[in-house]
Amino acid sequence: MDLGNLVSTNHAYDDLLRRTLSGMQSELARLIYLASTRDYNSGVYHHEGLEARYGAAPARIALQAAHKDIFYRLAALSLAGLVEELDLYVRVSREAPGGLIHAWQELEPYRVAVPMGVDATAVQLFLSNVRVALEVLRFHQARARDRRPASSLQPLLGR
Amino acid sequence: MMWACIFVALAGFFVLLLLSADEKIPKEAAGEGWLIPEPGGCRDVLPIGDIASRIFSREDREFVLRLGSPGLRSMYQKERREVALLWVARISRAVGKIMQEHKLASRYSRNLDAGIEAKLVLQHARFRLVCGLLMVLIRIFGPHAMGDLAAHVGELYQRISKVVGPSEIALDQVRNTH
Numbered sequence: 549m550d551l552g553n554l555v556s557t558n559h560a561y562d563d564l565l566r567r568t569l570s571g572m573q574s575e576l577a578r579l580i581y582l583a584s585t586r587d588y589n590s591g592v593y594h595h596e597g598l599e600a601r602y603g604a605a606p607a608r609i610a611l612q613a614a615h616k617d618i619f620y621r622l623a624a625l626s627l628a629g630l631v632e633e634l635d636l637y638v639r640v641s642r643e644a645p646g647g648l649i650h651a652w653q654e655l656e657p658y659r660v661a662v663p664m665g666v667d668a669t670a671v672q673l674f675l676s677n678v679r680v681a682l683e684v685l686r687f688h689q690a691r692a693r694d695r696r697p698a699s700s701l702q703p704l705l706g707r
Numbered sequence: 708m709m710w711a712c713i714f715v716a717l718a719g720f721f722v723l724l725l726l727s728a729d730e731k732i733p734k735e736a737a738g739e740g741w742l743i744p745e746p747g748g749c750r751d752v753l754p755i756g757d758i759a760s761r762i763f764s765r766e767d768r769e770f771v772l773r774l775g776s777p778g779l780r781s782m783y784q785k786e787r788r789e790v791a792l793l794w795v796a797r798i799s800r801a802v803g804k805i806m807q808e809h810k811l812a813s814r815y816s817r818n819l820d821a822g823i824e825a826k827l828v829l830q831h832a833r834f835r836l837v838c839g840l841l842m843v844l845i846r847i848f849g850p851h852a853m854g855d856l857a858a859h860v861g862e863l864y865q866r867i868s869k870v871v872g873p874s875e876i877a878l879d880q881v882r883n884t885h
Contacts, residue, residue, distance in 0.1 A: 623758075627770050672793055673758065676787070677786075687774060
């Protein structure tokens with residue numbers, strides 16, 4: 549990579565962090581967003597705004613680098629931290645929490661969010677932690693349902 | 708005769724450990740670029756210590772234990788055991804690959820130091836034994852095997868000292884020191 553491209557890549561990376569990623573509330577949302585900028589068939593990243601401003605190659609490298617960075621941050625997160633991240637993601641998504649957790653457990657869409665060419669052990673650790681974190685969230689939900697006072701149901705039953 | 712049996716059993720155990728360290732790992736998990744940074748300068752590897760400390764983290768286990776759900780606990784143990792076994796297998800394989808490359812390179816080397824080479828071979832054998840032992844322990848006791856074993860030894864000590872009595876253990880210690 550020549551010096552001009554390297555400078556453009558650094559600028560594209562900063563721009564991506566400052567303008568796009570900083571607006572997202574959770575690391576998981578950033579990971580999924582970055583994975584969505586990658587073409588499923590070719591594995592190449594695309595971002596029109598960044599490409600128009602900095603060129604195709606610097607934009608692609610910046611997106612790839614940011615994707616890997618965020619993935620490694622999530623893979624190194626404690627289980628409690630990942631549960632918090634996932635909980636935040638669920639709350640921000642505006643989907644019914646039960647439905648989202650069920651869909652994630654059934655379809656495992658987080659598998660597609662993993663960048664290419666990353667450490668395979670980190671991938672396995674991340675996928676395993678997400679599976680456990682989803683189960684923890686489901687457990688929290690079930691416990692919250694059980695703890696809801698029976699008196700709160702009485703007016704409904706009386707109707 | 709008995710010594711011969713013990714010797715054969717020990718030899719068998721060591722062979723088993725060495726074979727455990729060489730265990731096959733799933734193909735999709737056997738990325739060839741493991742621990743090798745890609746060109747471009749961005750962060751391409753998670754430091755090996757970070758992965759190990761996360762896999763064997765007591766913090767994660769305590770978090771799951773605090774939830775008080777047996778189902779979650781067993782799911783966590785199963786998941787973490789698999790990742791831990793994969794980590795040991797990959798570490799063992801990566802070092803094996805380095806040794807193989809060294810062996811190939813040393814064939815063409817003119818100034819080989821036999822002492823250093825022997826030391827390297829011994830260290831590699833020791834490393835594989837430790838990896839094998841780790842695999843057996845993780846398989847049997849889970850990813851927190853070492854800590855669990857130490858806690859188990861502590862529990863056993865307490866049970867024995869309750870049965871035998873603290874005075875007798877103290878007396879034994881005094882006898883042993885004199």
